[in-house]
Amino acid sequence: MAEVQGTDEVMGAGRVMGAEDVMGIEKLIEAVREGKAFEVPELLKPLGAAERKVALARLKELRTGVRSLEGIRPNDAVRVRRALYVAGAGCHTGAAAAASWLGARDLMPWRSEGAAMALRAVGDRTPEWLAEVAGRLAARPAVAEQSYGMIRGLVERSGCPTPATDGYVLAWSREIGTVRRHAERPAGPTLLERLRQDPQSPVLLVHALSMPETPEQLTWAVPDDSPEHWPTAVVALAGEGVLDRSGVLDAAVSRLLRGGRPRDLRFPMEVLRLVAPTPAEFLERVPDLVGMAADAPSTVAGYAQEALAGLAADGALPASALAEMTSAVLFRTEKKLVRAQLALVGKVLAREPGAADALLPAVAEVFGQEDTDLQGRALKLVGRHLPAADPSVRCELAERAGELSPTHRAEAARLFGDALGAPDLGPYEEILPPLPEPQPLAPPATTVEELVAELVVKRLSDDPVAFERALDGLVRLAHRDREAVAEAVRDAFPQPRWEQQTHYFTHETHGIHVVLAGLLGVLNPALVEFRRTAGHGADPCLHQALSGVLDARLWEAADLVGTDSLPFLLATPTGHTGAIDPLVLVERLRKYRDAGVEPAPADLAQALVRVLRAHPTAVRAAEEAAALETPAGRRLSAWLCRETVGATVRFLRRDEDKTLHRLWPMDRIVVELRESPVVRAEFPPAFEWLGGALEATPRPCHHWVEGRAQWPPVLPADREVLAACLLPTLAHGVDGDARGATEPLTALAEADGPVGHAVHVVLAFGLGFGDADDRLRAVDAVLVLAARGDLDARRLGTELARLVEDASVKPNRLADAARTAAATGAYGTVWAILAAMLPELLAAPKPVRGLGEVLAVAADCVERCGARDEVAGLDGLASGRASTQLVVQARRLLSALRQGAGHPLTETV
Structure with a gap:
């Protein structure tokens, strides 16, 4: 060619x-x-x-x-x-x-x-x-x-x-950090030798110090004298001049100043510690050190505080910088840092009385702290150096002293006299959150394009409202034009997993995707029939039963979507909680009757469970439903006149089962659902457990829990049953480090139905969770129930006492939750809960560890709301001679209860 x-x-x-x-x-x-x-x-x-x-x-x-x-x-x-x-x-x-x-x-x-x-x-x-x-x-x-x-x-x-980029440094650190070791000695050069030989080390090491996410090799926990310890190698290279010492210091300090995860701060922190900056080098970086002391994690802030304290001890730290540092540190919550800062200021003032005007106003930041012990330390420090302060500064301090707890008011009055800021002794007003407003569900999608846009949203099942809206829109539009919707779904999901994997739906429903697969006709008919008629399975846990209700609805919709048997869904909520207005459900059944369509069993069952039986229109709705003269209408009429399903919760005693471990409270919980022959006879298998078909035995659930967001909408009108179903998961989560288990509590508080034992036990567990966000959700739920008038504070306090005594809830976590709730202005509500809890704990044979923190919150509540209750056992504890926090706070609480804090009482707002 x-x-x-x-x-x-x-x-x-x-x-x-x-x-x-x-x-x-x-x-x-x-x-x-x-x-x-x-x-x-x-x-x-x-x-x-x-x-x-x-x-x-x-x-x-x-x-x-x-x-x-x-x-x-x-x-x-x-x-x-x-x-x-x-x-x-x-x-x-x-x-x-x-x-x-x-x-x-x-x-x-x-x-x-x-x-x-x-x-x-x-x-x-x-x-x-x-x-x-x-x-x-x-x-x-x-x-x-x-x-x-x-x-x-x-x-x-x-x-x-x-x-010098993050990705390149990450790979470089992996390559150069890899070392093969003989049984007793290194087979090759040490890390220091490898870094010294690499010409790229000076640039990449400095960049590694400043990376937002430190490479894994640099954070390995090895001894300082290990030949593979990165910080030691970096410091050695800085000492040899291979690395610029000033550049290393700047990079490490800058990274620590930006904050982040402890794992990512470990490397720059260790490098800075081993480099051991001189006082002159620290003095050049005072603003950065002050910033670290103010905002960095505790260990980093403590290091910066020590460095600045060293400068102050040498007289090298300007008073203005020390004052700025003091204001920042005293605003932190770590008591160790606050105490150390107060001690530092005391030493400086003893040596330099002229610095009082600059430092004492910063010390007054502690007057607003919740810890009365720290308040007392700050007040003593101010009192010791007050004579050296300018009259204008004294006036400022006297005004700030009005923030002090009543415990220190007498001492403050002695120091400041008539200049003391008068506390606000007006009528106490309880502040609770506004009542949640019902949020109606938006109408379903009216066009295929709008529907597809909703279906392709990732994690649609995480939002029950969006999920129900999308499901209803899918059913309605598929009934109107099945082929058009099916074609749009094929375009939106060109290679769906359900078409690539034969057994994709065998063990999991996969949310709304099973309905899409039914629309496209790719489901095995035998599997559909089996999953439609399946019950809750053998020996399920309660949350499986809740999820089984949704699964039954989805499989039923997958079978009927796009046919005349399912023109629209009866169970679509009318409000954000998942509830259905009774008159709306009657109207839906009327449309079914006029179209000659029999309701689908699971759809009707879920609609009945969701309908608000305590709604003002329930009686009228029952009459109109009976007038429909259809089986479904008669069922709705009878259901609206029937009492709620009901559930009881009890804890097994030790003598009932000797094998129960006290560290697993979930193993001792027994949930008993009230027998309901109507539910057992008329509802589909997936709902039979609501009629008592689920045996009442302890049922530990140790497997992975998903779909929490979809649980509350299953039972929006039976709050007590919903709480009973949530209880095993909450009891399991309070002992572990799992997060998110309290997510359903917000919906629980906004649901309808009676509030009894189960709801209060669930709230008690939620207030004791290890994760702060989980506790915050529990706090919100408690306050919402209080605002609705549904909270029994005495019952909640009794349940908390039981869980604290049983070591299921730690007092320090409870104290944090109570403090958070009280800070919203609900001091009276929080005190009512603690007042019911404290007598049992004070009567314990041994002092409950951490109870002092709870007493501190209780005392703060009493001082603010002016309660005058009697707490059994408090006198004996307060009369002790010890100076522990438990005894000190007991005295404070007893004093507050006897004085009533001078507040006129008002009713809860």
Whole structure:
């Protein structure tokens, strides 16, 4: 073949491509097709720019076709991709295009594999070209991490500066930190020696110090004297002059100042500690140290505080800087830091009385602290140095002293006399959150486009309101035009998992996707029939039963969607809690009657469970439902006149089951559902447990819990039953470190139905959770119930006492929750709860560890709301001679109860 013409004719360098050129291209493509990456660099050498351009087009075709190999011969696919990686690097002439090819996710080899061959393929490029490709690859974090060998080779060949990017440093630290060790001694050089030999270390180590997420190798917990301890190696290099000491200090301090996770701060913190800055170096960075003391995590703030204290002890820290630092530290919640700062200020004032005007106003920040012990320390410090203060400063301090607890009011009056800021002794007013307003559910989607937009939203099931709206819209539009909706679904989900995996729906329902699969006709009819009629299974836990209700509805909808048997859903809520207005349900049943359609069993059952039987229109709705003269109408009429399902909760005693471990309160909980023959006889299998079919035995649930957001809408009109169902999960979570278990409590508080034992036990567990966000949700639920007039504070206090005594709830967590609730203005409500809890705990044979914190919150509540109750056991504890927090706070609480804090009492607002 003398020459190639037509579409294969390519002009380059003033000539037409000849047969030899075409043969070279074919050899290259064949080597790539066979996955022989090691042959590619040599095959590229004789090819010119024109030939490489033709080869590149063929390579792109191969790249597209290699996907078909993945499912058939995955190992061959890997080899072909590696050869494509090398060949593409050599065929691209533009740096940007080459970087895009080398950084493509489907072509990137694992770690740096294939880099050596790719570097040989681009060996004829200019240094400028190599440098640009290296910079582009290094700028992309994921690419830089996996292409370290390639980037490093490009940098070394081009002579360009080391690319200090997060991804490159991450890969570099992994490569240089890997060491093979003999049974007793290192097989190679130590980390310090490897870093010293690497010319890129000075740049990359400083960048590593400032990274938001520290590379894993740098955070490994090894002793300081280990040959693989990164901070020690960094400090040694700084001492040798390999690293700029000032640059290391600046990078470490800057990173600590930005804050973050303790894991990511460990490396810069350890480096800073080992470098041991001199007083002069600390003095240059005073503003940064003050910022660290103010906002950094406790360990970092403590280090900054010590550094600044050292400067203050030497008289090198200006009074203005110390005052700024003091204001910041005293605003923190860590008592250890606050006490240390007060001690530091005391020492400075003893040496420099003239600094009183600058420092004492900062000390007054503590007057507003919740801890009365810290208030007392600050007041003593102010009193000791008050004579040295300017009259204007004294007036300011006297005004701030009005924030002190009544415990210290007498001492403050002695110090400031008539200038003391008078506390607000007006009528106490309880502040509770406004009553939640019902939020009606928005109408379902009216167009196919709007529906598809809702369906493709990720994690749709996390929002029950959006989920119910989308499900109802799907059913309505599919009934109107099944083919149009099915076509839109196929376009929106071109390769759904349910079509690729035969058993995708065998064990899981997968939310609304099962209804989409039913719409497309890809479900096994036998499986649909089985899942529609299945009950709650053998020996389920309560949350499985809750999830089973939703599953039954979805499988029923999957079977009937797009048919005349399901024009719309009866169970779609009318409000955000999942509840249904009785008259709305009557109207829906009327439309079903007029259309001659019998309600689907699960849909009707869920609608009945959701209807508000205590609604003002319930009686009228019952009459109108009976007048429909249909079986469904009669069922609704009877259901509206029936009492709630009901549930009871009890705890097994030790003598009932000796095997129960006290650290697992969930093992002792027994939930008993009231027998309901109507539910057992008329409701589908998935609902039978609501009639007492679920046996009343302790049923521990240790498996993964999902779908919490969908539980409350199942029982929005039976709050006590819902609480009983949530109880095992809450009891399990309070002992572990799981988060999010209290998410349903917000919906529980806003639901309808009576509030009894189960609701209060659930709230008690929620207030004792380890995670602050979980406790906050429980606090919100308590306050909402109080605002609605549904909270029994005495019952909640009794349950809390039981759980604290049983070590299921830790007092310090409860104190934090109570303090949070009280800070909203609900001091009277919180005190009512604590007043019911304290007598039992005060009567315990041994002092309850951490109870002092609870007493401090109780005392604060009493001082604010002016309660005058009697607490059994408090007199005996307060009369003790010890100076522990428990005794001190007991005295404070007793004093507050006897004085009534001088507040006139008002009713709860």
